[in-house]
Amino acid sequence: MIQIYLSSIRCVSDTSELTPDEPYVLVTVVNLAATPVPTFDVTLYAFDGVSSRETHYSQGISSSFWGINARPAQLTDPNNVIFLVTLMENDDGNPQALRSIVKGIVGSSILGSLSLDRTNKVMALLRDVNSASGTPTGGPNYDDKIGPSQELVFSMEDLARAERGELIQKTTWSRGDGGSYTMTFEAVNEFGVFGAIRDKWVAAGRVSGRLGKPVSDEIPTYDGIGRYRNFVGGIISWHPETEAHIVWGSIGARWLQIGREKFGYPINDESPTSDGRGRYNHFRAIHLPNKPESSIHWTPETGAHETYGAIRDKWSSMNWERSHLGYPIEAEHDHAGGRLQRFQGGSLFWTPGGGVVVQ
Template identity: 40%
Template sequence: MTFVSLREIHCDEETDEVGDDEIYVLMSTVNLGAHVNVEGIPIPIPSFDVWRFGIFENFAEGDTKGQPFQPFWSAPLANPDQAIFVGSVIENDNGVPEQYQQLLRLVIPKSLASSVGEPLDLVRSKLVREINEALNGVDLPVPFALDDDHVGTQELRYESPELQRAAGDLVPKVLSYDGDGGRYRVTFDVSPDIFGVIRDRWIALGAGNSPVGRPVSGETPTFDGKGRFMDFSAGIISWHPETGAHGVWGDISGRWLQIGREQYGYPITDEFTSGNGRMNTFKAVHLQGKPEASIFWTPQTGAVEIFGAIHATWKSMGAGGSSIGGPVSPEQDAPGGRIQQFQNGKLFWNSANGQVSQA
């Protein structure tokens, strides 16, 4: 499955409207590979939709407005001739954006029907031209009266090498729109395919609205060849057959990467609240005994790792909700063993008897 989405829009110059602009983007999508089954026989009939992103308010020159991950294409796309994407940038004035979507839902099937049998390039160019004309008020069907200002319309087109590269990497593409006195740049992404248990975890976390963000790399083997991970814009989802798939993000993700990532341990939880902080728990499935460990975070302490016997004792006390709170620094050597400082005390591991006690 391939995801195509709008990442952000940047204002190089405001339109001629009084005050800051209010911009929205309409993405018209056509799936030329769609079909319906008639008595068990697949009959090719293109499907289409019109997506709206925004209204992005208070848009001034130099501003960039981000868009949460909401793909307008979520289907296989190995062949760029399989789809048509047409992006339109509109400045909201007194119109109703939903009416513009309704208008394009009339224009698109009419254009496609009138292009049957024509070469694909002509089908594409005709569709772009007729969307552009409709948004400029040419031959509007009753009862449409357009009150918003059309900045521009153009096709978002991908080539086969770009789609091939998207199997393992994020592929951005920028289109520039000039019109109504304004200039806007829109960044689109083709995101790597995401599937299996990593995809299931990503969806469970909220998909594009999850704390790990949008996929930015393909699925990759971990250091031991037994697990898999995938990079996202704000974190990682890591999987091992013994632990399942879990997300690591934010400062905890940063510390996990510093201390060895899956070699420190595969995540066995997503990030969760513990006491006055946040934490992930990990399991080093490649080490003898498969020990568990954690990384704990608060705004005051940052992300700190805790492992071994001290970790086991701390968890038995209630972890971040215990009387000693969370760790403020990593475990260190001390006479006779190891010691770790917590928010409200210390834990000491005695190397002679293996016992852990408060110091």
């Protein structure tokens, strides 16, 4: 299931206007595989204040024209679909009105070309969309086309790679009305990942990154407020107070053992420690009074161990792993009327009356 959308528009040179351009793009989509007659839609992307050598970005995947409303759709055979791209310069026109006009013409064109092969369907549609996009919708300065409408084509290999989770980009070039623009379109399988978790996954490299593909739907956490999603290489956990962060590897395994979000929501992605020897995540227990924070630190020599409470506060005040204590080598546990945690270079011992002392 893939989604296709306009990612960005770049002004190579603006049109012969006294003020910055206001380009808009109409993408006509015809699903030839739909029965009994093809289905279709026209998507509008509008931009303001565009000047030469500027790149402006759309809303991305949330404005997909294949997979409308961020709902992925099946597409494996490029012969089953027609994508036409029309670039306009908005003078005194009404882009939404022109979208409606083009959409009406598309419906008539499809019905009139049902008996034709795909090649002739495309030619008829290009002719009709070009004609419709020249319809005046305002004045005295009518909107102009920046070059004729053109077909956007993804190959079968492109679609197969997108289905596997690769990000496929296609760029078209439109010239006319004194201006020159490139438009970049993207196709990708987002596997139904959305929202803040999707944004984090994208930043981590999507399928090609360490997280890899998702292996679960988005799932509520224990409190019904947060959400998480499992991936091949780890977990992205989200809460509105902490945002979305990655937990994986040995730290992720230990986090799962000790209660995952009940231990605390991650408040950072796994990161290298300051001495370069280990890795760590910090966490926040949203459900506890004062929302205390905790940590899990890992090195190849010590494994992954959590610190929290007064012992963590003391270790932090000593500059964490850079202190003579080094890294924790075990979890905090009961000991002689208090709590004890051993580190590489010593121990921290807590009692209710004496606080934390270094041993």
